[in-house]
Amino acid sequence: MSEPGRTAIDVHDVQLRLGHRQVLQGLHLKVAExxxxxxxxxAAGGKSVLLKLLVGLLQPDAGRVEIRGTDLSSGDEKVLMRVRRDIGMLFQNYALFDFMTVGENVAFPLARRGDVEADEIRDRVEARLRSVGLAGSAHKMPxxxxxxxxxxxxxxxxxxxxxALVLYDEPTAGLDPVTTQKMYDLLSADQEETGCTVLAVSSDVKALMGFASELALIHEGRIRYAGSSSEIADSSDALVRQFVSGSEDGPL
Amino acid sequence: MNLHRKIEALGGAFIGALKSVRELARLWRGSLAGLVERDYPKGEIARQMYVVGNKSVLFISVTMGFLGMVMVMQSGQQLNRITGDLSQLGPEFLRLFIQEFAPTITALMLATRVGAGIAAEIGTMKVTEQIDALRLSGITPTSYLIAPRFFACVVMSLVLTIFAVVFSFSAGGLTAWSVFGLNPTLFFDASRVQVYDLTLGGCKALTYGMAIPVISGYCGLEARGGSEGVGTATTSAVIGSSFAVLLIDFLLSGIGFAFFGGGAR
Known part of the structure; x- marks a missing residue:
């Protein structure tokens, strides 16, 4: 469970090169529990790559990634597995296991823990599917x-x-505005209920501004803005203002 | 400048090959460890044995049956022309198929059918981030995905090789009788088969069975991008597995010849 006041995510001067491309260039980020x-x-600014760094699926070339006080930079699988037990992640392409039913997919993180009874898993899966509006879909294939x-x-x-930490990679990409709002309401309700730390990556500026109190804008592997979502539109950086306003005129 | 680039490219390719060999060794070790840890879905080994074995048995039996017929027809014609004595056709055919053709041709067919399937399945999981989702759930893809396929391929490669020997020998015997009028009791003579033949054939089948899933799994895990990446992984798996089969065949046959004189008597 989360412990308020503690730092949940601490990314310090992270550099990452993938192939011939420098994806992250001295990135700093801190999120409180x-x-x-x-x-x-x-697009292609390094947002999804950052999420993969946060769960240890990628290792930085330089710098440090700490999740709830544990440094992931060593790449030690035992450390990663321990940290990952407290992380949930929605992947950009959903990453549903296509050889499992919807119910088995949802149950998977609980079943892997090994300390939750089968009856409880079934009840929680039903409840979770109901909460996301998919009651009765447990038997379907993805x-x-x-x-x-x-x-x-x-x-x-x-x-x-x-x-304790949930990462959402483009949670509303491809959804209509009404469903997008419903989805963010769901994410908000979830967070309020569990008190978890949430990091959501999205290109949908307006919806994300309504959901997150704090925003960070990444461009070419660097943070160009980090601060309150209510002040982002007044940023001194012309690139940030252009991205938020959606204007065609500007450095982007 | 041009020479410099060529040397750089050559060096890069060499380092890449070394990395691939290291990764293949790691996957092989991981597959063995995965079988001990048993961190794969319940019933997965049985499912994979069905996919590798049951679904290949018709394909391999028919192919090996035809190969047996063609081999007997060709070698029978040559023996008729040179010596006119077909009495050794069956016994020598059996030895050759046990130690060479049955395991190797079976493995080449498994490389195309099963190897391509493994690479496509794992490659699709890789490009759709399912592998990442597994790792996030504390699962090692080698233990969860490759270990059961590894076990199934090792066991089924041996079983299918036995099927291949039976079908090719039977079809060959039928051909020898119908084309050359050879008495079946002369053809179906297993007295010349030695322990060496059985050992070499068995070792080949087991080694091929280890190589195919590891190479195909590696190609799948290395898939990048979308469907094109999966296609490339599948092609690489078939080429890599086939090449490995031929290389292992050469090495094991060479070892057999060097240390045991090829089992000649």
């Missing part, structure tokens, strides 16, 4: 679902074990 941070930025439904299953899977 129970905080809600939205990450914005143009291939039978639409993109939006898959996204909701992904959210259910990411949050069912009530992790």
């Amino acid at each position: 129970g905080g809600r941070l939205g990450i914005l930025g143009p 291939s039978e679902l639409s993109g939006g439904m898959k996204k909701r299953v992904g959210i259910a899977r990411a949050t069912i074990a009530r992790p």
Whole structure:
């Protein structure tokens, strides 16, 4: 569970090169326990890569990534596994296991823990599916679902074990405005209930501004803005203002 | 400048090859460790044995049956022309198939059918981030995905090789009788088969069975991008596994010849 006042995410001077491209260039980021941070930025700016660094799926070339006080930079699998037990993640492409039913997908993080009874797992899966509007879909295969439904299953899977840190990669990409709002309401309600730390990556500026109290904008591997979501539109950086306003004129 | 770039590219390719070999060794060790840890879904080994074995048995039996017929027809014609004595056709055919053709051709067919399947399945999971989701759940993909396929391929490669020997020998015997009028009791003579033949054939089948899933799994895990990346991984798996089968065949046959005289008597 989260401990208010403690730092949940501490990214310090992280550099990462993938192939011939410098994806992250001296990135700094801090999120307090129970905080809600939205990450914005143009496509291919390093947002999804940052999420993979936070769960140890990628290792930085330089710098440090700490999750709830544990340094992930060593790449030690035992350390990573321990840290990952407290992290839930919605992947950009949902990453639902296509050889499992929806119910099995959602149950997976709980079943892997090994300390939750089968009856409790079944009840929690049903409740979670109901909360994301997919009651009665447990027996379906992921291939039978639409993109939006898959996204909701992904959210259910990411949050069912009530992790201390939840990472959402484009939680509303491809969804209509009404469903987008419903989705963010769901994420908010979840966070209020569990007190977890949430980091959401999105290109949907308006929706993310409504969801997260703090925003960070990443462009070409660097943080160009970090601060309150209510002040981002008045940033002194012309690039940030252009991205938020959606204007065609500007450095982007 | 041009020479400099060529040397750089050559060096890069060499380092890449060394990294691949190291990664293959790591996957092989990981597969063995995964079988001990048993961190794969319940019933997965049985499912994989069905996929590798049951679904390949018709394909391999028919192919090996035809190969047996063609081999007997060709070698019978040559023996007729040179010596006119077909009495050793069956016994020598059996030895050759046990130690060479049955395991190797079976493995080449498994490399195309099963190897491509493993690479496509794991490659699709890689590009759709399912592998990342597994790792996030504290699962090692090698233990969860490759270990059961590894076990199934090792066991089924041996079983299918036995099927291959039976079908090719039977079809060959039928051909020898119908084309050359050879008495079946002369053809179906297993007295010349030695322990060496069985050992070499068995070792080959087991080694091929280890190589195919590891190489195909590696290609799948290395898949990048989208469907094109999966296609490339599948092609690499078939080429890599086939090449490995031929290389292992050469090495084991060479070892057999060097240390045991090829089992000649």
